[in-house]
Amino acid sequence: MTATHPSIPVVLALALMPIAATAHEIHTCAAGFPDAPVLSGHVHQTDINSGALSFKQITDAGEALFVARFNTCDGQGRPSATGTGDKRVADEPAFIRTSAPESNSCAGCHAQPRAGGAGDIVTSVFVLAQAADPVNFSVAPEFSNERNTLGMNGSGAIEMLSREMTVDLQTQAGALPDGAHTLTTKGINFEITKLGGVVTASRGVDTDLVVKPFHQAGVVISLREFTANAMNHHHGMQAEERFDMNPAKGFDPDFDEDGVARELTVGDITANTLWQAQLGVPGRAMPKSQEERERVQRGEEVFDDVGCTSCHVPKLELQSRFFVEPNPFNPPGTCSDITVCPEYRFDMTKQGEGPLLEKGKKGGAIVRAYTDLKRHNLCDEVTDPDPVRHFCNEHLAQGRPDQDGKPGTEFFLTRKLWDVGNSAPYGHRGDLTTIAEAILAHGGEARSARDLFLASAAQDQIAVVKFLKTLQVVAPDDED
Ligand code: HEC
Numbered sequence: 353m354t355a356t357h358p359s360i361p362v363v364l365a366l367a368l369m370p371i372a373a374t375a376h377e378i379h380t381c382a383a384g385f386p387d388a389p390v391l392s393g394h395v396h397q398t399d400i401n402s403g404a405l406s407f408k409q410i411t412d413a414g415e416a417l418f419v420a421r422f423n424t425c426d427g428q429g430r431p432s433a434t435g436t437g438d439k440r441v442a443d444e445p446a447f448i449r450t451s452a453p454e455s456n457s458c459a460g461c462h463a464q465p466r467a468g469g470a471g472d473i474v475t476s477v478f479v480l481a482q483a484a485d486p487v488n489f490s491v492a493p494e495f496s497n498e499r500n501t502l503g504m505n506g507s508g509a510i511e512m513l514s515r516e517m518t519v520d521l522q523t524q525a526g527a528l529p530d531g532a533h534t535l536t537t538k539g540i541n542f543e544i545t546k547l548g549g550v551v552t553a554s555r556g557v558d559t560d561l562v563v564k565p566f567h568q569a570g571v572v573i574s575l576r577e578f579t580a581n582a583m584n585h586h587h588g589m590q591a592e593e594r595f596d597m598n599p600a601k602g603f604d605p606d607f608d609e610d611g612v613a614r615e616l617t618v619g620d621i622t623a624n625t626l627w628q629a630q631l632g633v634p635g636r637a638m639p640k641s642q643e644e645r646e647r648v649q650r651g652e653e654v655f656d657d658v659g660c661t662s663c664h665v666p667k668l669e670l671q672s673r674f675f676v677e678p679n680p681f682n683p684p685g686t687c688s689d690i691t692v693c694p695e696y697r698f699d700m701t702k703q704g705e706g707p708l709l710e711k712g713k714k715g716g717a718i719v720r721a722y723t724d725l726k727r728h729n730l731c732d733e734v735t736d737p738d739p740v741r742h743f744c745n746e747h748l749a750q751g752r753p754d755q756d757g758k759p760g761t762e763f764f765l766t767r768k769l770w771d772v773g774n775s776a777p778y779g780h781r782g783d784l785t786t787i788a789e790a791i792l793a794h795g796g797e798a799r800s801a802r803d804l805f806l807a808s809a810a811q812d813q814i815a816v817v818k819f820l821k822t823l824q825v826v827a828p829d830d831e832d
């Protein structure tokens with residue numbers, strides 16, 4: 353990292369001061385020991401926007417933040433804060449697998465096939481346990497939703513798709529009279545009901561019509577929001593925009609009471625976000641032999657014929673090629689104020705790790721992510737004959753409202769499949785080890801597609817899996 357942070361000397365001075373004896377004393381960067389923060393400095397947002405830092409310097413700093421194994425000198429740990437950023441009542445162990453902190457770095461989980469990617473089931477997160485005072489006795493679904501680690505390759509394009517869709521949906525809905533309507537954006541339909549001028553019911557998206565593409569439940573708006581969440585949740589590293597500068601947290605410079613203030617600057621969060629947004633877009637790993645390539649092609653046709661593409665939409669088109677920070681729909685506590693984090697943009701078809709995003713028509717781009725960014729219910733009714741209910745295992749709603757009399761816990765975003773060939777294990781919990789198992793676990797809205805898949809010739813079923821296996825996170829452009 354090239355920039356240094358003015359508050360670093362202050363932080364060090366604090367760390368070197370004799371610390372009053374507290375229950376957490378052992379977790380403080382102790383006086384006299386040769387320990388220093390893992391981060392050699394912080395990123396200034398002003399240096400990003402003045403152009404003092406190049407795109408490469410910003411994203412290198414972002415990567416450094418993603419792979420840093422934070423220590424207590426950096427401010428790792430949150431003795432007095434929960435993973436959702438509330439004040440903690442009960443005493444918190446330094447690390448705890450369920451409620452977290454449970455890991456040393458983002459890359460500790462997001463590591464396949466390299467930093468920024470997906471993760472093994474051992475990296476699962478017990479989502480919502482972080483909201484509680486430590487859940488130290490159970491990983492049962494009554495207390496948290498176990499979720500498998502996803503990869504961020506291509507996520508810049510995903511965020512921008514959801515932003516364009518949100519503007520489109522909100523504009524359409526705003527102009528419509530009360531009643532039931534179907535809105536269509538990028539070819540994807542969303543049913544809504546308007547009453548008294550406001551949207552009171554919706555399918556596949558919340559009634560605010562903000563498409564939230566992150567978390568498998570579809571509850572987070574932007575990479576930046578997710579990053580500030582994850583830094584506090586997993587590592588006890590507080591983003592100043594979420595804590596120090598946030599009226600809702602009383603502008604408390606040390607909300608988690610670990611003796612370190614301004615743990616992550618606005619510029620740090622921008623850099624980490626931009627690094628994720630510029631990661632190589634997943635590609636295709638095609639077999640060499642002509643015969644095998646034909647089978648893959650056949651698989652792609654069958655994938656369409658049996659109806660998989662009704663949700664796993666092969667390509668969506670972006671009107672703009674640019675990734676633009678910050679996201680205007682960011683919630684409070686995530687920078688969206690352009691006086692604090694001024695707009696920064698890069699062309700996803702020109703800049704980044706590579707493979708770069710594919711150019712589209714008229715300044716647009718093509719996103720081959722195999723999703724509709726919409727929530728669906730893959731649960732058959734318990735009373736259905738031979739019900740398929742593998743994906744109906746969660747007990748906690750995590751912001752997903754009930755719909756059509758069904759519990760919100762049954763709704764998940766159509767999973768992006770562009771990295772499915774090398775992001776095992778599968779399913780939101782990561783408890784499926786093969787692609788075929790994941791396909792057979794589709795019930796509810798996807799039951800007919802699953803049954804048509806099963807009814808097709810064995811060779812065609814195999815071809816579908818062969819096709820899906822070609823969708824992979826491939827090597828960055830500068831590697832072989
Ligand atoms: C303990 C493992 C773990 C660590 C550490 C971790 N993540 Fe994650 N990450 C996950 C899991 C699991 C998911 C999927 C969550 C879900 O679907 O509910 C995820 C999802 C994400 C997503 C959303 C991806 C999508 O497509 O929905 C982003 C962005 C992300 N993580 C960023 C980070 C950043 C930045 C850090 C470090 C500050 C980090 N993660 C640390 C496990 C981890």
Ligand code: HEC
Pocket residue numbers: 655658659660661662663664728729730743764765766767768769772775777778779780781787790791794797798801802805816820
């Ligand atoms: C009604 C929408 C819908 C249809 C139709 C559909 N899917 Fe899915 N698919 C989903 C959703 C939602 C998930 C996420 C399930 C979960 O983990 O909760 C998913 C997950 C998957 C996964 C797991 C990916 C991973 O990385 O975990 C695979 C593989 C998959 N689908 C393939 C298919 C195939 C093949 C078909 C056609 C036979 C199909 N899907 C039809 C919505 C659909």
